[in-house]
Amino acid sequence: MSTPALIMMLxxxxxxxxxxxxxxxxxxxxxxxxxxxxxxxxxxxxx
Amino acid sequence: xxxxKEAWGSRVGLVLAMAGNAVGLGNFLRFPAQAIQNGGGxxxxxxxxxxxxxxxxxxxxxxxxxxxxxxxxxxxxxxILNSVSGGKRAWWKYxxxxxxxxxxxxxxxxxxxxxxxxxxxxxxxxxxFAGNDAAAVSQMFTDYVxxxxxxxxxxxxxxxxxxxxxxxxGLAGGVEVAAKVGMPLLIFFGVFLAVRGITxxxxxxxxxxDGTEGLNFLWTxxxxxxxxxxxxxxxxxxxxxxxxxxMGSIQCYxxxxxxxxxxxLNAMSAGWMNEFVEVVLGAAILIPISVGYLxxxxxxxxxxxxxxxxxxxxxxxxxQQWGPILAALAGMAWFGLLFFAGxxxxxxxxxxxxxxxxxxxxxxxxxxxxAFGALVFILGAPTVFFFSYGVFDEYDYWAGSVSLVVFAMFxxxxxxxxxxxxxxxxxxxxNADMKVPVxxxxxIKYVTPVILICVFFGSLLSSGGILDKIxxxxxxxxxxxxxxxxxxxELEKTLTFVNGSRxxxxxxxxxxxxxxxxxxxxxxxxxxxxxxxRE
Numbered sequence: 167m168s169t170p171a172l173i174m175m176l177x178x179x180x181x182x183x184x185x186x187x188x189x190x191x192x193x194x195x196x197x198x199x200x201x202x203x204x205x206x207x208x209x210x211x212x213x
Numbered sequence: 214x215x216x217x218k219e220a221w222g223s224r225v226g227l228v229l230a231m232a233g234n235a236v237g238l239g240n241f242l243r244f245p246a247q248a249i250q251n252g253g254g255x256x257x258x259x260x261x262x263x264x265x266x267x268x269x270x271x272x273x274x275x276x277x278x279x280x281x282x283x284x285x286x287x288x289x290x291x292x293i294l295n296s297v298s299g300g301k302r303a304w305w306k307y308x309x310x311x312x313x314x315x316x317x318x319x320x321x322x323x324x325x326x327x328x329x330x331x332x333x334x335x336x337x338x339x340x341x342f343a344g345n346d347a348a349a350v351s352q353m354f355t356d357y358v359x360x361x362x363x364x365x366x367x368x369x370x371x372x373x374x375x376x377x378x379x380x381x382x383g384l385a386g387g388v389e390v391a392a393k394v395g396m397p398l399l400i401f402f403g404v405f406l407a408v409r410g411i412t413x414x415x416x417x418x419x420x421x422x423d424g425t426e427g428l429n430f431l432w433t434x435x436x437x438x439x440x441x442x443x444x445x446x447x448x449x450x451x452x453x454x455x456x457x458x459x460m461g462s463i464q465c466y467x468x469x470x471x472x473x474x475x476x477x478l479n480a481m482s483a484g485w486m487n488e489f490v491e492v493v494l495g496a497a498i499l500i501p502i503s504v505g506y507l508x509x510x511x512x513x514x515x516x517x518x519x520x521x522x523x524x525x526x527x528x529x530x531x532x533q534q535w536g537p538i539l540a541a542l543a544g545m546a547w548f549g550l551l552f553f554a555g556x557x558x559x560x561x562x563x564x565x566x567x568x569x570x571x572x573x574x575x576x577x578x579x580x581x582x583x584a585f586g587a588l589v590f591i592l593g594a595p596t597v598f599f600f601s602y603g604v605f606d607e608y609d610y611w612a613g614s615v616s617l618v619v620f621a622m623f624x625x626x627x628x629x630x631x632x633x634x635x636x637x638x639x640x641x642x643x644n645a646d647m648k649v650p651v652x653x654x655x656x657i658k659y660v661t662p663v664i665l666i667c668v669f670f671g672s673l674l675s676s677g678g679i680l681d682k683i684x685x686x687x688x689x690x691x692x693x694x695x696x697x698x699x700x701x702x703e704l705e706k707t708l709t710f711v712n713g714s715r716x717x718x719x720x721x722x723x724x725x726x727x728x729x730x731x732x733x734x735x736x737x738x739x740x741x742x743x744x745x746x747r748e
Contacts, residue, residue: 168429171428
């Protein structure tokens with residue numbers, strides 16, 4: 167493979183793999199929310 | 214309030230179902246073809262910029278709108294949009310009709326496409342391609358879509374029944390299970406084929422070139438293409454197509470979230486998972502294997518009509534060069550991954566239709582699922598029986614392309630400008646498990662709407678765009694150029710079917726709008742006002 171093609175492929179794939187893995191790891195490791203619902207008064211109303 | 218209560222079983226199940234909704238056949242067939250036609254490796258630059266400036270904002274918007282609508286017991290876009298608009302402007306409901314129409318019309322042809330992949334899994338395992346030359350394998354596909362045998366109908370019905378059955382089992386017991394099985398298998402099959410494609414060596418197993426020749430060709434950047442507006446339009450179109458935004462299915466899935474659930478991190482995770490499948494796996498299978506056997510010039514020629522021909526006509530033959538066992542495994546993996554990509558998307562198309570029927574008319578889940586299956590059967594029949602007259606392509610163009618852009622353009626204006634950007638920003642960040650960069654507040658308000666308006670007008674006015682399509686310019690030119698009377702008759706027949714399909718799609722849209730009108734009257738009679746539900 168030519169150097170420009172290799173750079174494009176590795177950088178694009180590297181970015182996509184790293185970001186995908188990071189977000190999926192966060193999904194797996196973030197604790198589930200507690201059961202308390204938020205106050206309706208703080209809830210944005212429709213325009 | 215709506216009587217129907219349903220919820221996701223787990224967060225991972227939700228993210229996989231959302232990613233499965235986005236991952237479709239286009240990730241493997243359309244993306245590499247688009248990259249080749251639009252600057253090779255340089256295509257990734259406008260593509261990723263469009264993903265950051267249009268794709269991610271739309272994901273935030275659709276997930277947030279869905280969770281917001283779910284609070285009022287709304288699980289389909291007509292009444293989700295109504296809730297977001299504060300119920301003050303009745304016409305937003307009718308904009309939301311797009312979110313049911315698109316899913317129904319796309320499912321009508323998509324389930325047929327899905328059935329091809331299932332049939333080709335069977336053909337690969339049963340050795341139907343063995344001993345055939347390239348022309349014979351290609352002809353097998355022509356015969357298949359020409360309905361030479363009853364096989365396509367049988368597999369289409371199997372696909373419809375499978376989709377309906379999974380949908381009838383609900384979100385946690387059906388859709389989520391399908392995503393948890395389908396997505397890992399899809400990635401496993403994808404990795405197997407990508408490794409095989411990249412390690413293909415000239416002189417081995419009949420290959421003429423190394424697989425890396427294909428990768429080199431795909432990723433070599435032509436930076437001059439970045440200044441071409443058409444390349445940006447193609448990149449924006451691909452981002453739209455691949456993320457399933459502008460359809461109404463994301464809002465529907467998100468409407469089943471609990472109000473205390475996050476949307477920001479879930480949206481990012483599902484969106485980037487789709488990018489992984491598209492950029493990393495999608496680019497490493499079709500083109501390297503095809504170039505390895507056919508060479509660059511022939512592959513460029515074949516991708517002019519998209520990746521479908523390469524995927525169904527060419528690859529089954531190329532796999533045969535790997536010996537009977539590996540050919541069967543590779544065929545099963547290739548068409549199997551396409552099948553899983555397809556079925557996780559078509560399930561997402563059924564959910565908004567079912568949500569609407571259940572919310573507004575109080576239908577049970579099973580009844581709504583079977584109604585969806587029956588509708589897809591009726592509306593899909595013309596795409597099956599009149600495939601060669603362009604009915605399939607018409608559905609794809611109007612429901613699968615134009616409607617997405619129109620709906621996305623309206624929904625972001627509603628969310629950012631009518632709902633108000635401060636409310637919108639608060640909704641995106643409510644219970645978020647990540648900090649959304651504040652720049653997205655301005656991107657959602659200004660940049661994404663402008664990009665969408667540009668994409669819409671670009672599609673409207675460009676050569677071969679919406680206006681030319683309405684005027685049937687291409688078909689009229691073909692009729693004018695044809696000299697053989699039999700060919701002229703066939704083309705005129707195609708013209709009739711094309712116009713007939715459009716009329717059918719308009720009628721479907723009008724009927725859904727009528728149902729929305731009747732649903733609103735029913736709500737008024739019952740005194741149903743949008744009151745936030747409590748969990």
